């Protein structure tokens with residue numbers, strides 16, 4: 169890969185980002201209507217793969233809310249199928265079915281833009297009681313693993329030796345078409361928000377098993393395709409899985425060797441046979457060539473080494489919650505409307521939400537190791553006890569503070585509010601209308617306790633590293649997942665907001681060029697429930713299937 173090629177890939181990424189901004193006068197390009205005849209199936213199945221039914225948790229891990237975040241606070245459970253199934257259920261499993269007359273849909277532990285769920289997961293497991301080692305695809309609908317390729321026991325052995333710990337691998341991929349069907353060109357962004365949410369969901373669920381999750385940067389995307397059999401699968405055109413990331417899951421108290429993966433580890437996957445054919449997701453697909461172009465430009469062609477560590481600050485004690493960690497994971501939902509009058513929060517809980525968003529040593533989910541923090545929060549505070557309404561900033565990386573201050577409006581106050589939290593008051597005043605308008609006129613951004621924009625140090629992050637465009641979105645998705653769970657912990661509800669007007673948010677903060685870019689919004693408030701909805705348990709349909717109903 170030449171320097172010119174990398175430069176041109178960075179240009180493609182910058183171009184994609186500009187082209188997929190929503191402007192007041194013009195939204196990003198999409199069909200502009202829902203073509204129900206081509207709606208993709210939210211569940212992927214591989215025809216012809218042996219299936220392993222996973223057990224559902226008989227009882228949830230008895231861990232308090234703080235256990236979501238603290239690494240290594242619980243004894244590591246054995247790496248047996250029952251426990252791996254528990255981690256899968258609490259991260260990417262179904263959480264409920266919802267019905268209104270004429271329509272039924274499932275929800276999952278991880279959220280997804282438009283509930284379209286482009287994210288798939290693959291689990292590379294050593295063999296166990298009655299099942300072979302192999303590369304498995306997880307089917308959330310069946311809560312089952314589809315065996316795509318069998319692996320000899322020696323493979324797990326060499327991975328264990330490389331990392332110096334026991335454990336297993338999990339990979340995440342995206343099917344862009346699922347999102348593009350509704351959102352058109354902006355869909356590539358949403359897919360990668362969803363990857364970030366999924367990564368954080370995996371990290372939290374691992375904690376409840378006493379395990380941790382480590383992102384493996386020392387692998388190229390091409391090698392990940394080889395490991396998952398993506399390069400040898402008979403894909404339906406336009407419905408291919410695009411590999412995103414690979415993680416090692418190991419006991420939370422151990423530190424694996426995260427150096428570059430030796431070639432021998434990957435070559436073994438070239439010699440195995442991948443079975444199963446992906447079933448068609450849609451009758452027809454509308455092409456969005458800019459997504460293929462940006463995906464190609466963002467491919468990681470070389471293993472990445474020398475990732476800057478997350479900060480070394482020790483974990484923090486967060487205000488507690490009446491709900492256990494697993495209850496919070498299961499309760500998590502997106503709000504569709506907020507009650508303005510009941511949408512308030514104590515300052516302690518607000519600070520608890522923000523503390524959990526900071527990268528810290530041994531604190532999930534950011535200890536998964538994405539690299540240095542590049543995303544900062546610009547927060548419209550509407551109704552927090554003992555705080556003035558206004559615009560605030562949480563600077564997640566103190567090394568950026570000076571530059572962020574210089575890049576925003578010069579009249580901002582930058583009054584630091586607390587020694588333990590890098591939260592700054594920028595301007596006082598009621599910003600409800602502005603927050604709503606900037607978030608595509610969605611009332612939830614103005615009616616809640618607070619809403620915010622996640623602003624990334626953008627242009628410098630991409631220099632020589634176009635694939636980091638995806639990482640920036642993963643980072644925002646991880647922050648979103650933290651906020652979802654923290655909102656639930658304190659009796660409120662959150663919603664990720666992918667639809668916002670990019671440049672008007674930059675104007676609100678004073679950013680004038682593309683050194684910083686707003687990538688994702690989030691809102692928290694007191695939810696108004698939709699009384700028309702009825703709820704069914706996550707896996708009631710499997711009992712019906714078994715009974716042949």
Ligand SMILES: Cc1cc2nc3c(=O)[nH]c(=O)nc-3n(C[C@H](O)[C@H](O)[C@H](O)COP(=O)(O)O)c2cc1C
Nearest residue numbers: 275276279280281282283361501502664665666667
């Ligand atoms: C990346 C992302 C973007 C989203 N954008 C919006 C949005 O702009 N407006 C909205 O009302 N909900 C938005 N949502 C919420 C989804 O619609 C919601 O996650 C999905 O319907 C599944 O419901 P659940 O979160 O309750 O499981 C978004 C969620 C994610 C993860």
